[in-house]
Amino acid sequence: MELSLDQNYEIYLQVDTAAYKQPLKQIKLIREIDTKSECISACFYQGNVYIGLKNGKVVKADKQNQVSVFVGLERKICSIRGYKRRIFILTGHDHMPYTLYVYNLEGHQLASWNYSTDSSYCEGNKLAINDQFVSVIDQASRKILTYSHSGHELSEKQCPHLHHTGDSEVVLQSGPSDSVIVSHRDNNQIFKLKMNTGKVEWMCKDVVSNPQGVTRYGDNYLLVTNKRSDRTTLWILDIQTGGRPCTNHD
Numbered sequence: 005m006e007l008s009l010d011q012n013y014e015i016y017l018q019v020d021t022a023a024y025k026q027p028l029k030q031i032k033l034i035r036e037i038d039t040k041s042e043c044i045s046a047c048f049y050q051g052n053v054y055i056g057l058k059n060g061k062v063v064k065a066d067k068q069n070q071v072s073v074f075v076g077l078e079r080k081i082c083s084i085r086g087y088k089r090r091i092f093i094l095t096g097h098d099h100m101p102y103t104l105y106v107y108n109l110e111g112h113q114l115a116s117w118n119y120s121t122d123s124s125y126c127e128g129n130k131l132a133i134n135d136q137f138v139s140v141i142d143q144a145s146r147k148i149l150t151y152s153h154s155g156h157e158l159s160e161k162q163c164p165h166l167h168h169t170g171d172s173e174v175v176l177q178s179g180p181s182d183s184v185i186v187s188h189r190d191n192n193q194i195f196k197l198k199m200n201t202g203k204v205e206w207m208c209k210d211v212v213s214n215p216q217g218v219t220r221y222g223d224n225y226l227l228v229t230n231k232r233s234d235r236t237t238l239w240i241l242d243i244q245t246g247g248r249p250c251t252n253h254d
Contacts, residue, residue, distance in 0.1 A: 031238070037065045045129065049086025050109070056081025062093060074111055079103065082123075083131035090114065090153075094131045094140065096123025104131070104140065106153070117155035120144055129217075132178040132185075139184050139199065141166070141176050148176070148184065150199055161202040165193060177218045177226070179243060185226060187215045194218065194228060196246060206246035212239050 037053060045056035053065040060078040065071045079095035082102070086092075093105045101118040108114055122144040130141040137150040137158055146166040150158045165188060166174060173189040179196055183205065187194045194215055195207040217229040226241040241247060 035069070037069055037071065039063065039065075039071065044081050045084050047084035047086050047091075049091070050089075054084050054086065054091055056084050056093070060095075062091075075105075075107060075113075077105065080123075083129045085131050085133050087133045088153075092131060092133060092138065099123070102130075102140065102142075104138070104151075104155070106155075115155050117151070119149055119157075129175050129177070132176045134178040134182075136182055137199070139176060139178070141174055141186075143174055148186070148197065148199070159199065161197065161199060163197065163202075165191065165195065165204070165207075173216065175216065175218045177220060179220075180223065185218055185220075185243070187218045187228065189214050189216060194226075194241065194246065196243075208241060208246040211241075215239075 037055070039055055039057060042058040043055055044058055047054045051067050054074060055063050055065065057063060058080070060081065061076045062074045062081055062084065063071050064074040074091070075093070077093070077095055079097040081093060082096050083094040084091065089109055091107045091109065093107065095103050095105065099122050102120050102123040103116055103118050105113060106115040119140060120142040132139040138153060139148055139150050141148055143166055146163050147160050148163050149160045152158060163186070165186070175187040177185040179185045182199045184197050184199060185194065186197060192210045192213055192215070193207060194212065196205045197203070198205055212228050212230050214230050214232070215228050216231060219227050220243065221227050221240070224243055226243050228239040228241060230237055230239070
């Protein structure tokens with residue numbers, strides 16, 4: 005499933021009509037939510053859509069599109085992920101550290117921790133979660149950090165492909181096993197990084213111009229969006245090899 009945001013503060017939820025084991029062949033609009041405020045990030049989890057707004061609130065839209073406040077943080081909501089009945093929310097504010105909050109589905113805070121010294125680099129999702137760890141991007145120091153689900157720091161890996169200046173959009177997505185997928189818009193790069201070794205397993209460069217959103221499609225594929233002018237294109241990559249898109253959809 006894929007969430008997209010538009011300038012009119014509406015969220016579009018799209019879902020495939022093909023099996024996960026096959027390349028995506030068709031998408032269709034099945035849901036539209038009016039948030040009444042500018043959307044920064046969004047996450048679909050267990051039938052609900054969690055939406056980070058510019059005013060620092062996270063709202064929840066249920067299956068009937070009834071919107072209620074989930075939590076108010078008064079910070080920019082950079083990223084939201086749902087995992088094992090918990091909602092992970094990454095926030096930033098000016099040049100202060102990032103803060104990662106963990107909530108249960110009832111909106112009660114379970115944990116929080118800070119990292120980095122500068123959360124100015126807020127463009128793009130910078131949070132990925134799998135069974136083993138939580139990964140975040142520290143763009144200022146060109147590092148990817150891993151934590152336990154409760155906030156214990158496990159490792160950090162230098163990532164020289166990340167820019168340390170400007171507000172270049174970098175997106176993080178969990179990959180197979182202990183890997184993460186990184187998309188760097190200004191460099192026209194998408195690459196797979198093994199977190200236990202710090203080795204880049206593959207790099208896809210200049211195939212998708214200005215890549216933006218990245219999400220997994222089952223175990224075998226990545227869906228990547230890019231936008232030129234008023235046209236958004238959805239690309240498909242092989243998650244194991246980073247091979248060229250087998251098809252794309254406008």
